[in-house]
Amino acid sequence: MNAPLFISKRILKINKNDYSGNIVKIAIGTIALGVIVMLFAVFIVTGFKNQIEKKVAGFVGHLRVSNFDYNESWESKPIEIDQEYIDNISNLKHIHSVNQYALKAGILKTREDIEGIVFKGIGEDFDFENFSGEILEGRIPKYSQERNNDSILISKNIADKLNLSIDEKIDAYFLYDQTPRVRRFIISGIYSSGFGDYDKTFIISDINIIRQLNNWTNEQCAGYEIYLNSISNIYSACDEILPFVPYNCQLQTVYDINPQVFDWLSLQDVNVAVLLSIMSIVCIVTMISVLIIIIIEKTSMIGILKSLGMNNSGIRKIFMVKAAYIIGIGVLLGNVIALILSYIQIKFSIIKLPQESYYVNTVPIEINFWQVISIDLGIFLICMLIVIIPTALIAKVNPVNAIRYE
Numbered sequence: 001m002n003a004p005l006f007i008s009k010r011i012l013k014i015n016k017n018d019y020s021g022n023i024v025k026i027a028i029g030t031i032a033l034g035v036i037v038m039l040f041a042v043f044i045v046t047g048f049k050n051q052i053e054k055k056v057a058g059f060v061g062h063l064r065v066s067n068f069d070y071n072e073s074w075e076s077k078p079i080e081i082d083q084e085y086i087d088n089i090s091n092l093k094h095i096h097s098v099n100q101y102a103l104k105a106g107i108l109k110t111r112e113d114i115e116g117i118v119f120k121g122i123g124e125d126f127d128f129e130n131f132s133g134e135i136l137e138g139r140i141p142k143y144s145q146e147r148n149n150d151s152i153l154i155s156k157n158i159a160d161k162l163n164l165s166i167d168e169k170i171d172a173y174f175l176y177d178q179t180p181r182v183r184r185f186i187i188s189g190i191y192s193s194g195f196g197d198y199d200k201t202f203i204i205s206d207i208n209i210i211r212q213l214n215n216w217t218n219e220q221c222a223g224y225e226i227y228l229n230s231i232s233n234i235y236s237a238c239d240e241i242l243p244f245v246p247y248n249c250q251l252q253t254v255y256d257i258n259p260q261v262f263d264w265l266s267l268q269d270v271n272v273a274v275l276l277s278i279m280s281i282v283c284i285v286t287m288i289s290v291l292i293i294i295i296i297e298k299t300s301m302i303g304i305l306k307s308l309g310m311n312n313s314g315i316r317k318i319f320m321v322k323a324a325y326i327i328g329i330g331v332l333l334g335n336v337i338a339l340i341l342s343y344i345q346i347k348f349s350i351i352k353l354p355q356e357s358y359y360v361n362t363v364p365i366e367i368n369f370w371q372v373i374s375i376d377l378g379i380f381l382i383c384m385l386i387v388i389i390p391t392a393l394i395a396k397v398n399p400v401n402a403i404r405y406e
Contacts (some may be wrong), residue, residue, distance in 0.1 A: 028330040034279040035334025035379060036341075039274045042371050043267045043342055047364030053231055055195040056261060057131020057254050059120075059202060061099075062234055064252045065245055074105040074118045076221035079249055086249075088244050089226065092156060092327075094237040096229050099125045100221040102210035106174040110162050113358030117158065119172070121207030130227045131191075133199075138166035138189030143206045151188035153204035159190050166190060173234070174213050181213055193356050201358045214280055223249070273303040275376075283330075285388045291323055302394060317389040323387040331376050342367055 067077045081100060090098050104120040107114055124144050141151035146396050154164065164170060174181045185205065193199055211218065228237055234253055245251050255262045295302070298319075305315055315388070342365045345351060349362035 016223075022197060023290050023293050024326055026233065027286050027326050028333065030286045031283050031327060031330025031383075032334035032337065034283045035375065036338045036400060038276050038279050038375050038379075039334070039372060040342070041272045042375065043367055044363060044366045045272050046371070047366040048358075048360070049184040049265050049270065050366055051360050051364045052195070052261060052376075053254065055132040055193050055198075056233065056258050057227070058130055058193065059195075059198045060254060060257050061130075061233055062228045062254050063226040063237060064223055064254075064257060065226070065240065065241075065249050066223030066249060066252070069252050074103045076103070076222050078102075078214070078216050079223060079246065081219045081221055081338070082246070084266045085244055085246070086224070086371045088110060089224075089241055092237065092240045094228050094230075094240065095126050096227045097127045097130065098224055098226050099127065100207060100223075101126075101225050102207050102214070102216075102222040104174060104210045104213055107298040108158070108162060109171050109173060110164070113162050115162055117172075117203050117332065118201050119203050121150075121210035123207045129228070132195070133191030136190050136192055138187070141188040141204075141206070143208075144210075144300040148208045148212070149206040150183075150209070151206075152185045153191050154187055155199040156190050156192040156310065157196070157199040158203070159187075171362045175215060176215065181210065183213070183233050194361060195359050196356050208273060214367060230362065272339060280379065283327075283383055287327065287383045287387050288390050290326065291387050292393070294322060295319060295390065295393055312394050316388075316396050319391050319394070320384070324384060327380055327383045331379055335337050335376065339367065339372075364383060 017299075019115055065079075067079050073286055086098050104119045104121070105116070106119055118219065122143060124142075126143070127139055131356075133153070134362065135153075135154055138153075141149055142150050160172075164187055166189060168187050169184055170184050170187065172185060187344055191204075208219065210216075210222075211220065226237070226241070228234060234255075238251060238253065242251060247404055265397070302315055307317070345363060345365045346367075351363040353360060354363040
């Protein structure tokens with residue numbers, strides 16, 4: 001039998017009479033806490049990214065093709081609709097759907113208030129599965145090419161500001177060539193996406209209404225919104241779509257359209273990296289400290305083993321197995337607690353957030369088992385490599401003095 005392994009198994013059991021017993025328990029708890037914090041940090045940031053990417057893409061698409069002269073006033077020259085172009089893009093492997101859109105800035109007016117807004121016109125090709133807004137009241141209007149539909153979707157933010165409700169009529173004012181135009185709409189439904197910048201700005205309407213207001217033909221639109229099967233394929237999809245983009249148009253990703261949002265999300269990666277580094281250092285310091293204490297406590301055992309002829313390498317293996325046991329139990333315990341707490345948050349949304357600041361009303365959790373495995377292996381391997389250092393003390397132990405050590 002392998003002597004170091006046999007002895008290691010004998011000392012793995014925590015003896016309540018040993019001074020190191022409580023220290024080992026604290027070490028296991030510290031590693032477990034470190035793993036919990038690291039997993040939660042990664043789960044939350046991943047959840048934030050995916051939730052916000054989904055919300056933003058629900059309004060602008062993963063990719064957008066538009067005229068080069070698009071500007072922040074929400075007005076642009078139209079592009080001609082090319083059905084062959086749409087069909088070519090739709091048949092690419094990463095594409096989920098392609099829809100036409102149009103934008104028109106305007107003002108909503110009630111008897112008491114006015115509010116500046118942007119009408120986003122969509123047609124019958126729009127897939128509401130991609131829409132990130134949740135319908136709170138009313139219904140989704142049906143738009144078609146044959147006839148215009150005056151039904152609109154407004155956000156809860158706008159409805160509350162103007163004291164509006166479903167099936168209510170409201171007037172909207174627009175400008176075309178410095179000439180004011182008025183149009184009356186019927187509120188079909190009220191939505192909330194939780195993304196404040198869009199909720200306070202956008203109203204969903206029939207694209208044909210926007211065409212009429214801009215004096216466009218039915219063969220013109222502001223551009224195309226392209227939705228992908230997975231946002232992870234966004235740059236591959238760009239490479240596939242670029243050859244089909246007309247010379248007078250530009251192709252933008254959701255990251256190009258909303259750089260400030262995604263810059264903020266990128267900063268969260270830095271925060272996670274700092275947190276992971278800090279918790280790794282805590283685990284490393286804990287393991288070094290506890291192993292030194294165990295070696296000091298087992299000094300007499302080390303002396304006896306040396307006097308029986310066991311070399312330093314064999315004795316070091318004993319304590320390395322002990323360290324692996326402590327780290328393994330801590331990591332396993334941390335995983336179990338983190339996954340249970342994550343499941344509770346996903347299921348019951350216990351921890352709430354101010355939606356106007358974080359774009360979501362609960363802490364988003366997304367469990368990725370590859371991330372779990374990476375963190376577990378990282379902590380285990382780093383700690384095992386570092387604890388080699390304190391086991392070097394074993395070489396300095398004198399067998400004669402160690403046997404008499406108490």
